[in-house]
Amino acid sequence: MSDERTLDLLEAKIRELQELNKMEGMDLSSEITKLETKLESLRAALYADLSDWDRVKIARHSKRPYACDYFERIFTDFYELHGDRFVGDDRALIIGLARLDGKPVAVIGQQKGRTTEENKERFFGMPRPQGYRKAHRLLLLAERFDLPVISLVDTAGAYPGLESESGNIGGAIAENLALMSRLRVPIVVCIVGEGGSGGALAVGVGDRILMLENATFSVISPEGAAAILWKDKDRTREAAEALQLTAGKLLRLGLIDEVVPEPLGGAHKNWPEVFESVRTSLVRHVEELQNTPRERLVEARYARYRNTGEFHTLAEA
Amino acid sequence: MSDERTLDLLEAKIRELQELNKMEGMDLSSEITKLETKLESLRAALYADLSDWDRVKIARHSKRPYACDYFERIFTDFYELHGDRFVGDDRALIIGLARLDGKPVAVIGQQKGRTTEENKERFFGMPRPQGYRKAHRLLLLAERFDLPVISLVDTAGAYPGLESESGNIGGAIAENLALMSRLRVPIVVCIVGEGGSGGALAVGVGDRILMLENATFSVISPEGAAAILWKDKDRTREAAEALQLTAGKLLRLGLIDEVVPEPLGGAHKNWPEVFESVRTSLVRHVEELQNTPRERLVEARYARYRNTGEFHTLAEA
Amino acid sequence: MPIFKDREYLRVELERSQDESLWMQCKACGELVFKRRVRENNNICPNCGEYFFLTAPERIESLIDEGSFVDISKPIVAGDPLAFIDSKSYPERIEVAQERTGLPSAILIAEAKMGEIPVVMGVMDFRFVGGSMGSVVGEQICYGMEQAAERKTPFILISSSGGARIQEGMYALMQMAKTAAVRERLARDAVPFISVMAYPTTGGVQASVASLGDIIIAERGALIGFAGRRVIRDTTGEDLPANFQTDAFAFQHGFIDRVVNRENLREELIHVIRFFQSTEKRES
């Protein structure tokens, strides 16, 4: 991705020429067209063979749309709810009510910060137990009012710290997994950025699991895997490859249901395009699920998770 | 109750004479008999007209049997469970599994301490939010395994402090009230000592509400009522009278179902007798309730609480 | 505004507006402010923004669509089951409160519309024995919930209460269990319940129905908590933080969904009930 810089420079040069072009007596249009063609082919070449590690970096890109951006742009009437009712209001995990295509839904989103200050408030998008318990409360509310749940996953993981561990972060995650496995409303999950391990899965169980093209979903970060398995922090690229954490690979493995396309270069290149793709996909899935009788919905979700896993069966000894 | 001291002295004197009586050549039996008769009549006179305030003091007596004493003496196989699964293990509110008359039940008990150290650990028997949430967890467990719940109430109230308020003690109490109102298993409550306001009610909703003869159950402590209503801390006796907080009065008002008799002078005078009375009463009520279909049980409980209250109906203006 | 059509409290409101002087002194900024402007401003000081109490009728007026009010409160008044006497007898105390407020009790149950959506609303009045919950308040809240369930409209409760009505002893305490039980039925029937905590929502009301809302909204400036500051200090001797039991404290510790300025409360509630209006429990 270091070549991305070249593209940026070329883009800037084209813009300069376009400015010049507006001036009287200047006609640079054919030069500009040539440069644009060049740019497009360079871009296509560059992004055509993104490595998995490239995608990890795109998934973590700080200009990528975050959960709240989606809440404001592809939903209407977003109404944030706060608090877990007993400890606090985790700013790394946002819940609320909203409308998708005019219809009422309940939403969950993991939210990173963009500024240092915001990241401090949001613990870099890593939820603590109060975040997962806030989501738990929303899930029950959704069930009470028969609201489909849409969960946007984007976290490096649950916050690893004394406060989290003292508050039984593991137990909080476990309770969510259990609840989501049997909730009597449709749940559509979309991994919009990083799907970091148990902290992502804790709001990532559902009837449909979608992933943005450059999102990742992994049992451990490539850095973590490199440190643990290779005892070598420099082998993260290799780890990223080995973990099969990209949308495309996970779709092939049958672990997710759909890849939502991103603009060339990543979601941060063109927010409106991403919003439109995600919106369309969510609407379609929610609609399909809403037409499924609840009993069948829950049974199908159960079967999906019950049958997840790959192993060899032996002839009995 | 200051006369209680006289009784104690007389008792001691009788014991001394009994010792002497064992010695050769001494026959004090007729004197002893006389003194014993005297003692009994004094005792009867003293306890015959216990004031409500006297009963408050008996209910708070530090030698009175506490919840754990009952757990060990009238139940078998008591097995304490710990922790609310996210904050801590409140020692002022004990939960567990046990057998009553050989049959499995779930138990809840509010537990005071007897020593300074124990009281520090148990917050003087005043539960914090983690205590009520621990009870909440037990109630759900009881429902899952169809276990009757027996709750022994004995607290001055929920712990009034920064920690409690920061942990939404009000919300925790409210959640228990809601859950107990609809739990699909029999719930027998017995106020064994102090039934202090919302902190007592939070584990005091059920199908049968029993009270020990000298237990109290009140919306506010007599001291609190005196301070608020009479602006005079010395009028606690009067407040105790006015609040109608004794078992006898509450039975007459129809707010409780049964008064469990105590030995003359109070439960602390004879533990085994109290254990036997409480045990017999609990067994009887649990048995009756176990024979009620669950649906009817829950409907009857609902009707009971729905219809609690005294007011005048006006002819519509 | 002709939203109140009958009942005694109309008289009291009228008397209040006639009797009183034109000006009042704000207890917060000390400024003399024109009383009518305060009224028109939702009882908020036009100078410093301090919130003054809203009576139940004022509260209703500030929230609902004009002309949509119907008082559906049950025709009940407090009994005196304990024959309770402190500095005065309980019936006397009730009479004084009724005379002073024009209200039969500390709560009104209203059928009304908000943004043209029908709702049932319970509105407490702190002037009436501190908005405390006795048998009547408990019964009215339950009745209101049942009416909401019957009409399939949301139930909104605006709490303003110091807690349980001591003068009714255990009858008052039991209202906590009673309102919680009826609230559970409402939940089972998927009828939305929005709990608004106004100044103050404490004691037995905070520890029962008010904390059980599907959505819990605090009005800015609310006092929210279970035990009183004095009780806590007497029992524990603890230093309490400056923001103890404020709206901000409750929000920070996750008890409530939102803190809303009084002037935005109507709009916010309409937003919420409009959302729930479009939900409908499917059969499956």
Next chain:
Amino acid sequence: MPIFKDREYLRVELERSQDESLWMQCKACGELVFKRRVRENNNICPNCGEYFFLTAPERIESLIDEGSFVDISKPIVAGDPLAFIDSKSYPERIEVAQERTGLPSAILIAEAKMGEIPVVMGVMDFRFVGGSMGSVVGEQICYGMEQAAERKTPFILISSSGGARIQEGMYALMQMAKTAAVRERLARDAVPFISVMAYPTTGGVQASVASLGDIIIAERGALIGFAGRRVIRDTTGEDLPANFQTDAFAFQHGFIDRVVNRENLREELIHVIRFFQSTEKRES
């Protein structure tokens, strides 16, 4: 003791007891102790009380009624869906673990009796790739629960696991959701599930099925938590208390019901399952 009748791990156990020297040095107190005495003492140092690991077969032997063991594990072994290679290939790693332990995977599912009460038991073995949960461990746990439901006997899970099996990538992560889902069915069917957390119960196992027991018991000396110490220090730089993620820490913070010494575990479990044996879901 003839509780193991077949399977490869019997051979390994035999080899272990023949191959090894008579004495071992305790890693805690440094004392040379007679190995047979350690074995007979539940793998507890007879000198200082230090707990050494129990293998899954040893654990089962220490808990169940003699002769009551039937291995009902599903006949499955790990696949290699990611074709994963780190310092060695995943299939090689599995082979080494199988050879070393004599076990097909990191868990055994046993049908057995405890105090004459039938149970189904899942017992993890930390020697096998750190007891990590991949597709096989997840499947075996679910299978064990289903067998318990079918037999209407309690399910006991003894966890000893560092977390998810990295080499299986997302398949491993998904086992958290899978085991939690099956556990919910068990709850619906009112089949008791007793979760025993042994050293260590961390990561994906602690954050799923192990934390969902009706009763959760920690063996004394257990390490219980989600994120590892190193991850926490690298991320936050926090100082961690001395008792961090110990059994005492988990107990103090209310995650677990009880901490039990290894020598009392059998007795304690029998107490619990005997209790549940006498409950029975009524129809009503």
